[in-house]
Amino acid sequence: MADGQTSYVDAVPSGSGFGQTLDRVTLERARRGDMTAFAAIYDRFGGACYTLALRVLGEPAAAEDIVQDVFLKMFSTVRGFRGDAPFGAWLKRLTANATIDVLRARQRYQGDDVEALFEAMPAVAADAEDGVDAWSLLMRLPPRARAVVVLHEVEGYTHKEMAELFGQSESYSKSILARALKRLNDDAGGSAEVQDET
Amino acid sequence: MKHERATARGFDPRRLPEFAPDPALWSRIAAAQQRRVSVRRWQRAAFGGALAASVAAAVLVAGRFGVAPVAPAATAAMQDESRTLEGEWHRLAGTRAAALGSTRLRAIDAELQAAYDRGAATDELASLWQQRNRALRGLIAAMQDGAYGRASSITQL
Numbered sequence: 001m002a003d004g005q006t007s008y009v010d011a012v013p014s015g016s017g018f019g020q021t022l023d024r025v026t027l028e029r030a031r032r033g034d035m036t037a038f039a040a041i042y043d044r045f046g047g048a049c050y051t052l053a054l055r056v057l058g059e060p061a062a063a064e065d066i067v068q069d070v071f072l073k074m075f076s077t078v079r080g081f082r083g084d085a086p087f088g089a090w091l092k093r094l095t096a097n098a099t100i101d102v103l104r105a106r107q108r109y110q111g112d113d114v115e116a117l118f119e120a121m122p123a124v125a126a127d128a129e130d131g132v133d134a135w136s137l138l139m140r141l142p143p144r145a146r147a148v149v150v151l152h153e154v155e156g157y158t159h160k161e162m163a164e165l166f167g168q169s170e171s172y173s174k175s176i177l178a179r180a181l182k183r184l185n186d187d188a189g190g191s192a193e194v195q196d197e198t
Numbered sequence: 199m200k201h202e203r204a205t206a207r208g209f210d211p212r213r214l215p216e217f218a219p220d221p222a223l224w225s226r227i228a229a230a231q232q233r234r235v236s237v238r239r240w241q242r243a244a245f246g247g248a249l250a251a252s253v254a255a256a257v258l259v260a261g262r263f264g265v266a267p268v269a270p271a272a273t274a275a276m277q278d279e280s281r282t283l284e285g286e287w288h289r290l291a292g293t294r295a296a297a298l299g300s301t302r303l304r305a306i307d308a309e310l311q312a313a314y315d316r317g318a319a320t321d322e323l324a325s326l327w328q329q330r331n332r333a334l335r336g337l338i339a340a341m342q343d344g345a346y347g348r349a350s351s352i353t354q355l
Contacts, residue, residue, distance in 0.1 A: 035228060039224065042224050042227070046219060046224065047216065047217065047219065048216075050219040055214060060219075060220075063217075067223060068226065071227050072227065072231060134209060134213040135214060150214075154214065184208065188208040188209045189208070
């Protein structure tokens with residue numbers, strides 16, 4: 001568990017809660033500024049926002065700040081949500097943008113060199129038990145590499161979408177992803193499959 | 199492009215845990231939203247006050263330099279009535295006047311400001327001052343009827 005205030009909801013989850021739907025009535029009430037509708041939206045999607053931010057940032061307090069920022073922004077912009085995409089996808093994008101903004105602010109002096117990103121990683125102690133824990137493995141990666149892994153492998157972002165998100169070329173996220181997955185699989189002691197990227 | 203993928207034998211992203219935030223987080227978010235709403239109301243109220251002050255200043259300056267009055271007697275009378283009504287509204291609402299202020303009143307003030315800025319015709323100004331006075335009378339009536347406990351009904355006037 002990440003800290004005393006954070007609790008697991010599901011020990012064997014997959015994906016995230018952004019795939020849930022939001023009924024039209026709640027959405028319309030939210031557009032009119034109804035706080036009970038916002039509370040219902042938070043109940044449904046707050047955990048997903050928090051999980052995404054925590055997986056990338058690795059810090060519960062920072063993840064809560066992201067959730068607060070995202071929901072305050074949602075309150076003021078939901079009137080402009082036209083419903084072209086699912087509400088959860090829209091909220092996921094708000095969350096990803098806010099999280100990457102934090103990473104960008106923290107790493108502005110570290111540059112965008114992929115090699116340097118991984119060279120800065122601490123040495124990994126050989127620990128068989130940690131080696132099979134997905135969360136521990138993920139937390140060994142630099143935050144930007146975690147972001148690429150989480151957004152691509154869990155949230156389904158394409159490299160094109162990540163290029164827009166990071167303000168980099170597609171090859172940037174491809175390079176980070178390849179390095180990160182190799183590192184993760186090496187640390188996990190598993191075999192790495194090489195597959196065509198489509 | 200070839201690259202490694204997470205595998206079931208190695209790192210499996212499906213095994214990442216999901217988390218629930220601190221249960222108190224929602225109350226903090228809701229409180230922050232309420233503060234933002236309150237700040238916006240005060241800003242609008244301050245804008246309305248600044249508008250009234252600038253209108254009064256314009257009238258004074260015109261009189262000081264002997265410039266022909268911008269508004270004829272009919273509009274000036276409406277402005278006087280508006281000031282009287284606004285004083286009554288503030289007397290009844292006290293310190294809550296800004297918080298309970300009418301969105302309609304603020305909208306009219308904005309229209310008045312824009313009308314003065316572009317040098318609108320007297321009849322347009324007179325119409326806006328009439329609307330302003332009507333809105334103020336509505337606020338005062340609602341306050342006298344005891345509707346001030348139902349702030350939402352007042353803000354919609």
